[in-house]
Amino acid sequence: MTPAAQRAQLLAWIDAEQASLVDTLARFTAAASPNPPGDTREAMGVLSRTLDAAGLAWRLIAPLANAPNLLASFDGSRAGPHLVLNGHVDVFPCEDAPRWRFDPWSGAVAEGRVWGRGVSDMKNGTLALLFAFAWLARLSDRLPGRLTLTAVSDEETGGTWGAQYLVDHHPEVLGDCLLNAEPGAPTTIRFGEKGALRLAITVRTPGCHGAYTHKSASATRIAAAIVGRLEAVTELPVTMEPVVAQALAEGAAEMDRVHLPGAAEVMRRFSLNLGVVRGGTKINMLPGICRLECDIRIPVGERSATVLAAVQAILADYPEASCEIMNCAEPTWSDPGHPMVRHLADACAQTSGFRPRAIASLAATDARKWRMKGVPAFTYGTTATNVAMPDEHTDIAEWLGVVRTLTLAAHAYLHGGAA
Numbered sequence: 158m159t160p161a162a163q164r165a166q167l168l169a170w171i172d173a174e175q176a177s178l179v180d181t182l183a184r185f186t187a188a189a190s191p192n193p194p195g196d197t198r199e200a201m202g203v204l205s206r207t208l209d210a211a212g213l214a215w216r217l218i219a220p221l222a223n224a225p226n227l228l229a230s231f232d233g234s235r236a237g238p239h240l241v242l243n244g245h246v247d248v249f250p251c252e253d254a255p256r257w258r259f260d261p262w263s264g265a266v267a268e269g270r271v272w273g274r275g276v277s278d279m280k281n282g283t284l285a286l287l288f289a290f291a292w293l294a295r296l297s298d299r300l301p302g303r304l305t306l307t308a309v310s311d312e313e314t315g316g317t318w319g320a321q322y323l324v325d326h327h328p329e330v331l332g333d334c335l336l337n338a339e340p341g342a343p344t345t346i347r348f349g350e351k352g353a354l355r356l357a358i359t360v361r362t363p364g365c366h367g368a369y370t371h372k373s374a375s376a377t378r379i380a381a382a383i384v385g386r387l388e389a390v391t392e393l394p395v396t397m398e399p400v401v402a403q404a405l406a407e408g409a410a411e412m413d414r415v416h417l418p419g420a421a422e423v424m425r426r427f428s429l430n431l432g433v434v435r436g437g438t439k440i441n442m443l444p445g446i447c448r449l450e451c452d453i454r455i456p457v458g459e460r461s462a463t464v465l466a467a468v469q470a471i472l473a474d475y476p477e478a479s480c481e482i483m484n485c486a487e488p489t490w491s492d493p494g495h496p497m498v499r500h501l502a503d504a505c506a507q508t509s510g511f512r513p514r515a516i517a518s519l520a521a522t523d524a525r526k527w528r529m530k531g532v533p534a535f536t537y538g539t540t541a542t543n544v545a546m547p548d549e550h551t552d553i554a555e556w557l558g559v560v561r562t563l564t565l566a567a568h569a570y571l572h573g574g575a576a
């Protein structure tokens with residue numbers, strides 16, 4: 158059976174099993190797994206029973222008893238590359254059920270869509286990867302290499318007990334390449350994501366009675382002056398590898414189309430969000446303390462040290478201010494010229510008739526955890542429809558296109574390797 162005949166076989170299975178795919182997605186969505194609180198056992202049961210029905214082995218790794226991570230692997234018939242598939246099972250909580258058209262935990266199938274909390278982020282992607290794994294397993298005696306499936310239970314609250322735990326404690330999940338199916342848009346392949354530096358700046362002065370403004374400097378006024386100066390970090394020059402700059406330039410129009418105009422510009426710059434300003438106690442007291450919490454996003458190719466040095470240079474003018482790093486995640490990226498990008502684009506062109514663009518992501522995904530371990534990692538998924546909003550849903554026709562693309566790209570990678 159040639160690779161071309163295998164591709165035809167895979168596409169035939171996808172077509173023949175559409176009803177089962179949609180039914181499983183509906184049941185997976187109805188198995189509520191909001192995080193917090195993060196009990197994913199019922200949802201994980203849908204995945205493990207689907208693997209059981211396919212006759213495939215799996216195991217659970219559960220550093221938290223309520224939030225197991227599922228692993229499954231098979232070897233092909235000869236040596237080859239190791240591809241790892243990754244998705245998450247936990248979803249955002251839902252506190253606005255009355256505003257939904259369908260019960261958010263129903264997995265309703267209507268109007269050519271599956272509806273429910275987490276169906277877009279990212280139960281449809283995790284299930285697409287599981288089905289791709291099961292179909293490719295049927296061809297295992299004709300495939301080179303190794304394929305591993307990871308479905309994790311902690312992504313929405315940072316991933317400590319999910320992907321981070323796996324890459325730190327189970328090196329068998331690292332592989333040669335990682336394919337993740339977080340939503341974005343089927344017209345884009347994400348090869349990197351911005352970093353985040355979260356800073357708390359505290360201004361302290363003696364403070365005093367509000368009528369005696371000559372007695373103490375005002376912490377809120379100093380903080381306001383600092384806020385005015387901090388905006389300069391968004392103008393910092395950005396250093397990028399030429400290959401990244403070129404990919405982002407080529408993907409700019411698509412980024413603006415998917416994420417609204419301005420997205421491509423924000424992607425290539427440092428951005429600053431003043432998330433919290435807290436100062437003052439009472440109108441007739443002169444404030445002696447003010448706290449600013451700043452969320453600075455770092456473009457792909459840059460480092461947190463660049464922007465931290467700029468912030469510290471500004472703060473040097475304000476001896477009343479101190480700065481503390483609350484959290485820091487460097488941006489991560491993989492080579493946009495990696496074979497997986499080509500395999501995804503070719504597969505999409507073949508099955509859906511358009512070539513997706515390689516772009517970076519504004520938000521974070523678990524793919525970064527593999528990149529931090531030196532494994533090239535790429536994300537490809539459906540449109541992020543109403544994620545973290547009422548009426549989250551997945552368009553079935555679009556999803557089936559993503560299922561075909563992910564399956565054929567994984568197949569091509571195993572055959573083509575990383576060369």
Ligand SMILES: [Zn+2]
Nearest residue numbers: 278279312339
């Ligand atoms: Zn997600």
